[in-house]
Amino acid sequence: MTEILTFTDVTAGYGPTHVLRGVSLSIHKGERLAIIGRNGAGKTTLMATMMGLTRMHGGQITLNGQRIDRLPPFKRNALGLGLVPQTRDIFKSLSVEENLLAANGTMALEEAYALFPRLKERRRNGGGQLSGGEQQMLAIARTLMTEPQVILLDEPLEGLAPVICEHLMDVFDKLAQSGRTLLLVEQHAEAALSFASRAVLMSNGAIVHDGPSDELKQAPDLLHRHVGLALTSEEDT
Numbered sequence: 001m002t003e004i005l006t007f008t009d010v011t012a013g014y015g016p017t018h019v020l021r022g023v024s025l026s027i028h029k030g031e032r033l034a035i036i037g038r039n040g041a042g043k044t045t046l047m048a049t050m051m052g053l054t055r056m057h058g059g060q061i062t063l064n065g066q067r068i069d070r071l072p073p074f075k076r077n078a079l080g081l082g083l084v085p086q087t088r089d090i091f092k093s094l095s096v097e098e099n100l101l102a103a104n105g106t107m108a109l110e111e112a113y114a115l116f117p118r119l120k121e122r123r124r125n126g127g128g129q130l131s132g133g134e135q136q137m138l139a140i141a142r143t144l145m146t147e148p149q150v151i152l153l154d155e156p157l158e159g160l161a162p163v164i165c166e167h168l169m170d171v172f173d174k175l176a177q178s179g180r181t182l183l184l185v186e187q188h189a190e191a192a193l194s195f196a197s198r199a200v201l202m203s204n205g206a207i208v209h210d211g212p213s214d215e216l217k218q219a220p221d222l223l224h225r226h227v228g229l230a231l232t233s234e235e236d237t
């Protein structure tokens, strides 16, 4: 398997603060990786560090074999990394279509609309008039406009109705099937493990477990032991 994104002993944070503590991670082309951990574990910081939005204190990051840790976010984006932030960050005063065009990407609008027909129906509406689910669709579509090879999804299902979550998971499946590499940060371990083939567990800014999702599904005590989380099916019983 070809490595697409690697972290070697990365320490990073905000200003002088260290949040990530010596993170090493190797992600393969076409992989579906879940990043699971409790609030404050450092999942968002890991993605932000991939994009160049934190301060690196040590270590190296490569994308397709090229060092990227000193590059600004827009250059990392041009090299194939795309982040859908937890905060969505859409322009509320612009229409759906204007938001998509503002990404300045190479993907055709019709491709975005084929993935999200609802956005086509709402294309003249302002970003601020959209429901939470539509805003998330727009945030994802906007990132896809630059045709990233590696897509970083930070809690994309948070606060959304189950029917919307299913639709988004279908879209993520399509993107993975088309050869993209997908990283999914999720607090809901069940959804993350059913999507990803491999899962990384984070606690206190470090990776405390890295292995196949099936292993965690079959031995949920590992989840509890490493990050104090349970599968939903266990919580219900």
Ligand SMILES: Nc1ncnc2c1ncn2[C@@H]1O[C@H](COP(=O)(O)OP(=O)(O)OP(=O)(O)O)[C@@H](O)[C@H]1O
Binding pocket: 014, 017, 019, 037, 038, 039, 040, 041, 042, 043, 044, 045, 046, 187
């Ligand atoms: N902009 C910031 N400045 C300083 N500290 C921050 C900043 N953002 C996050 N932190 C701190 O970094 C640590 C990790 O936060 P992070 O958001 O990466 O965790 P997370 O696992 O994504 O949690 P959540 O699920 O709540 O989003 C926390 O202690 C948090 O308070």
